[in-house]
Amino acid sequence: MYLAAHPVAYPLLRGLARCGPVVRVPGVGVVVNDASCARSVLMDGETFRKDGPGSPGDLWTPVLGPSVLLNMEGEAHRALRRRLTELFTPGYAEALVDDVLAVPLQAVSRRLASGETVDVVAMMRVMAGAVISRVIGLETASENDFRSLFEAGERIVSMVSLRTRRLSPAQIARARAVLDPLGDIAAKAYADGSPSTVMGRMRTLGLSETEARGAAAAFFLTGTETVATLVPRLIALLHDTSRAVSGDASHRPGGFADGPERPFGGAHEAADFLDRAIDEAMRATTPTPVMLRSVHAETRIADVPVRPGDRVLIATHNCCRAYGPFDPSRPQPPELRRLWFGAGPHFCLGYPLAMAEIRTVTRTLLAAGPLTITRRQAARGVLIPTYRRLHIKRGPEEGPR
Template structure:
């Protein structure tokens, strides 16, 4: 069994490598109370109960005002992409998209895209070869999002390039970013516009076997489908690609590689790694969060990482409290629409890797200059040797 300190050490290293200044400050805020007003930042929520209350109230706490995600992404993705909508328009679009990634469809899509490459990975591990889980996930995530957008390619080079293009956009964002600069917006559009054209072509063809074709069947306009494709591209690649290496590392370091309930282990890994370290909302009416008064124009920063890490170290055997249930994917009207797809992809890759075990980590390094903390390399192979 791995040292109990290895888990804490590596997860902390990942956060510090990604955010050497912001992360210690964020963790320091957790000691100031469940809700605290911080000059220059906004009202910071460190408690899962209060975080869920904020997320459930889409009328008072919105994504389309100053300091919200809408201010960040609307110049890049357009006005109608769920990420930046509220009210009747958001509810209407959300209803049309509800069945887009139904669990059965998501599992079928992932199995179709990843079955062959996962067999190849299993064969490599069976032969005693090393596999870099980070490099593997860049290809896997690129392959799945290619299918979602409608990109016709079967090249690992293209999948990797697609992932890296999304990574360049997301890396423009830090925990302190309120809005993109004109040059950043131009760079993001240079990547997203060609992908939008591909998505629009798949939409026009209207095949029910494609995600874009299904959007047309569900009644979305071409503009809405393009925007949704861009949003899925930005939010649906790094989340899974960063999670799987950390999941494998957590299971390895805590001696729980043989965890019988993979879905439970995935949920617990998501809690610890928190794919969305912070969430932003703009206040549109006077109210209170705990004992802190807020009003129109206030910015609320939900410190999701603090909310989730308050419940202790990685332990797949421990039930998740109701207030924490998938909080890392949001709650209420903006709960992540792509959650079933993310779970299906994580489950497929995790199952294949764990079935090839027992695995040992032979080498790992932390990634720097990224928004979501992750590994730069995480190499594994079959065997019981000690990790470096």
Template sequence: MSWERRLYTAAHPFAYPLLRGLARRGPVVRVPGVGVVVNDAATARRVLMDGEAFRKDGPGSPGDLWTPVLGPSVLLNMEGDGHRALRRRLTDLFTPAYSDALCARVLAGPLDAVAARLAAGAEVDLVDVMRHAAGAVIARVIGLDADEAACRELFEQGERIVAMVSLRTRRLSPAQVARARAVLEPLGGAAAKAYAAGDESTVMGRMRALGLSEDEARGAAGAFFLTGTETVATLVPRLIALLHDTRHLDRVAADRSLLDAAIDEAMRVATPTPVMLRSVHAPARIGETAVRPGDRVLIATHNCCRAYGPFDPTRPQPPELRRLWFGAGPHFCIGYPLAMAEIRRVAGTLLDAAPLAVTGRAAARGVLLPAYRTLTVRKARA
């Protein structure tokens, strides 16, 4: 069994075999109690591009999960004119140049320490590295001045909230909503303080300059915290493991022009967003399947992506994929440049230390996003 499959089966021992079994039923299949499942990338893209018929704010959609926690206006649970207006104001928030500069500032110290440990021949746990790195980046985004211990605690708080959700979850219970709000409340306070300061070198200050209200900035901070932190943190160890296991690591280390293609291919195989949800708002067809208002659509992103074979960073990806794991159309992830900047920065530090050997690993259990519990590496002999 490949390590990627082990990660999925450890995280979702019952739901994952069911999800993969549905891939063999065809591109679109109606499953009682689940909804209409989409297993084909081109079909999935058409659904995601149609924000009129397929929405994120209806029954069975992400809005059912996150609106009680984050409020009604945080992009991931909005549609229509309100969504378009808010997204236009946020378009310039995470430009590639700004995202790269932010990650360079925040991660310089932690990554220098990682590089020094690898150069000295010590083992480094990439899962632990990413908990610190992802916590540090999101702390800066929110406006927190956090030391290493606080960054790790911040990451763990987000992890505990996300762990409340499984592939079968439709709504959080009142107790779960209360726990999530208790975690997010102090973060919202920090975001509001940074917003009030108006420093445009901070993300919250830039939101104020872009014309967002304080409530919109607080909601956005919570959404970034919940949806972006763990996605990036789980991906980097999987990227390095995939490169190592397929013997592509040294090649990418020697030619950094290959890194972005390797990241995209790792995201295709790992599929950090294994499923996406939509609620049907108007009568439509998905392939040959008729759907009606109130139907739930489950886009099996993992099935869509894994249909294109095993990990191979030298193989071009077809147009219908085009970073499908970040969404498509009006809901394409607005934090994509920040995620890529963070991944590139950490991966670059690790590749600088190549050749690397994986010295130990274990799969995480009880998590929403399949992940390594530990993945240790050490500088190998050339």
């Protein structure tokens, strides 16, 4: 799947994994292939920053502005993050997702129960679009609108490849043409100030309108594709390894036609397995294949010296894949834990929302089992490797995988 998305860059990235935990690559920067080294870089927000040359700031500041967490450091970043800490608590995230997705997920369950085929990729585009619509404050309930919103974000993210350092003026203009109207909508929801909306909660938490607009744009860019691409790949991994758990009240085993015939100990064990499976799928697929930092002080990463102005490319995918194939039964070591969401001062603020969405959708699909995959195709020309289509159906397998 990575080869379909990045036929040239991916073999080069994987080749670098054989060069050692940290390696300097001319024209690329200092590449980090080791999870412990990567975590030490991410934890040091003073030396390794997101607002210098070769960092994410070079990519996104011209599009999002200077104050959106993605490109901030120091006290300004800490102050903004403190005000946003309570935005997506686990309880709030779960309630938001349940409210937004209850009706569409019921429809998916009915389709599977009646024997219809469901394209998990197309379904997740709508689901992710619906959730981010609620976050931004869009007043829409149309599947076409949700799908269009997701596709707009996909077009922006697809401008970036594993080799991109900066967006061109034309690319910046295209991105702003999408994001500016969404910022206006977010600003309206902010002005209304309802505590029932995410934008209204930002006002309550003390953010300015400009900060709220920037946060909405950042959530839009980072909060759709990660979830939408992960769920189809998680379903495929569970299917292919015959490891699944049913989410229904009977706690029946399986979830797939060829799933394990083993009962779980109850709801707690089922929920624990699902969370471990989600974490393991994220490790194996690595929705954030690389992370960028700019060096601001002379130091070393492992045995490699780095200087101010150096670009550090954390090969998250190499760090994660070093621990072997997908296996939810294997504990993840501390240095690896949720590395794909970052670490330290820039750990993903939307993590509870992403997990709530993935957990809710996956639980619904598995509860509709036994399921089988009847068709799949990898996507090409995308930043985050994913499927172009993944068809599932209740019952025994009838078509090619």
